[in-house]
Amino acid sequence: MLIMRSLIACFLLIPFLVSCKTAPNPVETIRIEGGAFIELSQENLMKGISMIPLATNPGCMIGEGYRILDCTEGFFVLDTKEQAVFRFDSKGNFLNKIGKVGKGPGEYVEIFTGIVTSAGVELLVYSGGPKVFRFTPEGIFIESKKYTESGTYSFIYDPKRDDYFFYGSFSHKILQLDRETGAINDSLIKRIPGTGGLIGRTVFSISSDGSVMFHEIMSSKIFAINRERIHERYRLDFGNMELNENLPTEELITRVNQNGYWDVWQVLDNRDYSYFALTRLQPFKPVLRFQIIYRKADKQSFCLPDQNASSIEIIPAFHFTDQNELYLSVNPSEITNSSIWEKYLSGKGIQISAEDNPVIVKLDIEKVIAFATDEKR
Helix, strand or coil: CHHHHHHHHHHHHHHHHHHHHHCCCCCEEEECCCCCEEECCHHHHHCCEEEEECCCECCECCCCCEEECCCCCCEEEEECCCCEEEEECCCCCEEEEECEECCCCCEECEEEEEEEECCEEEEEEECCCEEEEEECCCCCEEEEECCCCCCCCCEEEECCCCEEEEEECCCCEEEEEECCCCCECHHHCEECCCCCCCCCCEEEEECCCCCEEEEECCCCEEEEEECCEEEEEEEEECHHHCCCCCCCHHHHHHHHHHHCEEEEEEEEECCCEEEEEEEEECCCCCCEEEEEEEECCCCEEEECCCCCCCCCCEEEEEEECCCCEEEEEECHHHHCCCHHHHHHHHHHCCCCCCCCCCEEEEEEHHHHHHHHHHHHC
16 A cells, blocks of 8 residues: 555656756846845956947047947947947947938938848838848948838847847737748737836847847846747846836836836846846936846856946946957046046057047956955955
């Protein structure tokens, strides 16, 4: 009788063990509000960075409103005022301008965002509706194509699938479309799980394992699309500043007015680390900007210098390599106000004026963290 009970218990246990083995990885929670961060000081940053000033000339004057497109070969800067992309080589030399406003062929009204592919640059623009305009790296217009009727301001290209992912601003859906035909696979049109589309702005990125990452900037949930499945990968713990999209609108507004909230502007992910660019907004208090580097092995979080208290603003990162190199940019006008950065530049023989183009900063995460943790010991 005892043997029979043992056998039954074993058979009952087998499905449980199998389900445990095949179950997806649980959501990883990262404490932000009230979290214990090791701060990476400006002095430590200087020990693990290299700087690449982008050339400045009359044909290439980048304004204050810009963002750098994720790329591994050279640098592509989308200037929102010029409504064009400026291309530089890996040393910062200016190569050419990409895009045409009101100059056919390839004219458009406004650029929403852009991506860099092996074939060149693709811009999501408004031209009688949202369209994708393709250019060679040299700026020669190739073609334009309309993929979706719904309003969209963000997209990404997944080279492994050779597909686009678009975010539908009104339907709050991720659309996966064939890049060549534009065909939609209905089984892959999925409503974003766990979000109510708080403000309808979604940011995409590609992790080093090939997953397409996305999030809404006022949500604490970071999602990944891997093997044709959408799942929550990270949950940022904002404490009492968490926005619960399931609350009635009036109650949600009351909580925001009382506690404030966090914005998530950028998420980058590689094998060893995750990177989050965040803004903390509270009533009657200064806006604080944080750039958090989360080490997966021991779940330790590191923070770049406090962006409110320091005299320099580091623009959110745009690329994270598997060699743990984080690419950011800094406005020269900010650098000239910092004695620490001025000292670094003079030691390297680099001269920068406040009117120059942005400076690319390559940050060696392992080296900077090693200096910071040695100091704490």
